[in-house]
Every structure is written in structure tokens, then in C-alpha cells.
Amino acid sequence: MASSSDQTREWHVMSYNMETRGLRSHTKRRQLLDTRSDAKTRSKSQVTSESNECEVNRKDSFDRFGDDLCQHLLSYLALEDRFRAECVSRQWQRFVFTTHKDMIFDTSLRRRSYEVILNACQHVTRIEFPDQWPYINHLILDSVIVNCNHLNALHMRSHTDISVQTMDTFLA
């Protein structure tokens, strides 16, 4: 039976090993956080009053989260909220759209909105177009081809004629 101090050391060694073996990316995240806050302190040193305020609020500020966690936390946002949230901060802007994987279009949007949305959400893996949607044409499909390289499912039913050529490019 190992003595209690041995056991404690064993836990410590173990958690250290896990970090070095990369079982968690926590260390990486921590470093990221550190560099981020370094940069922040540097930029803040010019404006001292603001920097004090920042110190006090550090724990209850969303800025404490590193990129990975922040991205995950925001992955549950609805598309409409993502467009509003894009201008919250540069960190948010970088990935507020990358986690939108599943897109269901409804008929209330205007035609040009679709192109902007498709352009923003390039990581989407599945798109669903409404049935008998009048806008579906080669332009929309073209922007799907151009923008959505991660797509693996597309649901649509169209009564408009789509040229054979468009479908060929699309399926290729």
C-alpha cells in the first residue's frame, strides 16, 4: 500500500503525462489564452482606466474562453443570431459561422439573402431547400457549388427546369 503522499504524487504525474501526450488540448488552449491576454494587456497599457476595469471583470467576461471552447459554445446559435453576433468581436467574427452545419432554408427570405448566407456558411454539411420553392435555379446551385465544399447532403424538390448541364456540374 503506497503512502498518501506517494499517491498524490502519482495523480500529479498522471495528469502531467496526459497533458504531454496531448490527451487534452487544455495546455494549448491555456497558452492561447495567455497570449491573448498578453496582447490585451499590451494594447490596454495605453488606456489605463480601461485595463483596470478589465482586470476586475476577467472572471465573468466571455473573453476568458479560448477559441476552441468559444467556438463550441456558440455552435448552438440559430443562423439569424449568428448574423447579429458577427460584429461582437474579432474572435467571434472568425468562427461564428464555421459551426453552422445544418441549414434549412425557409421561404420567407429574399433571393439575394441566400447567396450571402451560403457565402457566410461555407462549412455547412447539409442543406434543405423548401418544396416548390420558386427561386431554385442554376444561380443558387452555382453558389452552392462555389461555397459549400463540405456538403454531403442536399434536399430539394423543384418544379422549375434545371438544365442538365447545371446538374452535371453539380454532381461532379
Place this chain on the structure above:
Amino acid sequence: MNGEYSLDTTEGMAASGDPPTNNAVDDYDAEEALERQREEENKIKIKLKSFEGGVYECGLTAAKMSVMVANMLDALQETDLTKIATREPIPLQNDAVTNKALEKIVEWVDHHWDDPPIDPDFDDEKERRNEELSHWDKQFIDIADQGELFDIIAAANFMDIKGLVEVGAKHICNKIKGKSCTEVREMLKIHNDFTPEEEAAIHKENEWIYAKD
């Protein structure tokens, strides 16, 4: 007594290697056996130690919802699980794991220990993502002190408890819903690092997308 708690994997392996007769019955039995084993294991209490030094007791199955704790326990290669209960508390060395945060985390895993495990490759994943939080989870995560809430989320992320991180994420996204970026910034105390011109440009680009005719 000791043998009762020990991990018996040989039985499960033998069952899966059997010829495919009565498969459904075997599967059902295996599932039930696993459930019983999880239940028994959860009666073993292990100790977790916060960054601030507070020690909290937690069922073994519940504690293993933390992938980090589960990995540490696996690395021990201890076949007699009752011995784990007598060990020194497991130190959780991240400043987000405060006493308050760990107390809440233990409360959460103790309530959720018999949840089905989260499998990202599973077909129901999408459905689960879109599911609303349960009443219990909503009450659990509705914490007035934002510093404490963020501690819990950061600690759950450090301990790799996917279900709890998801609860936190859904809670925050619910709060963001319908708010303008200024309101979001104020609520989550985010530093605005855009110039006014850049912000105006993004606004201009985005505001018409959902505008009604």
C-alpha cells in the same frame, strides 16, 4: 466482497463472440448487465479535490462522465475498484475548478450518471443538439453570478464533461437569442476590438438579410 465490484469484461466479450443465435436476447442481457454494473460502481464513492483544496465525494460512474477523470482512473489499471475509494482525492489542477464550481459539477454528474453516453457519430446527435434543456438542467444552470457560471463551463471543459459543457452552451445561446451585438457584448462583458467603421460595415452587410420586405 471485493470481487463483486471488480470490472468483469470477460463475460461481455464472450457474449459478443457467440454464434448469432438469440442475438436480441443476448444484447438485451448484455445491456442490462452493463446497467447493473454501472449502478454498482456508482455506489463506490471517490473524492475529487478542487483547485482551492475543497474535497467533494462523487459516485464512480458519475465521476467517469469526466473523460479526464476516467482516463486517470484507467491509467491506474486497478482491477479492484473498491481500492480507488480509499485513495487520496484526485486533484483537479485548473483555476476554473473552484470549490463552488466543483460542488455544482458533482451535483450535475450525480443527477446525470445514468444518461446514455454522448456519441457524436450517432444518428440522433443532430436531434439531441436541437433538443431543449430539461427543466432540471435549466434550473441547475440558471446562475446569477456570471463568473461562477463561466467557472463551471470552463471547469467542465477542462474535465471533459461533454454533456455539461453542452448545457452551458445551450444556456448561453438561449441568452444571446434575439439580442443585438451591443447587448450581447454588455451581457457577456466582451471587449469590442472593432473600430467603429468596421462595425458599421458588418452591420450594413448583415442587417438587410432578415429584414422583411
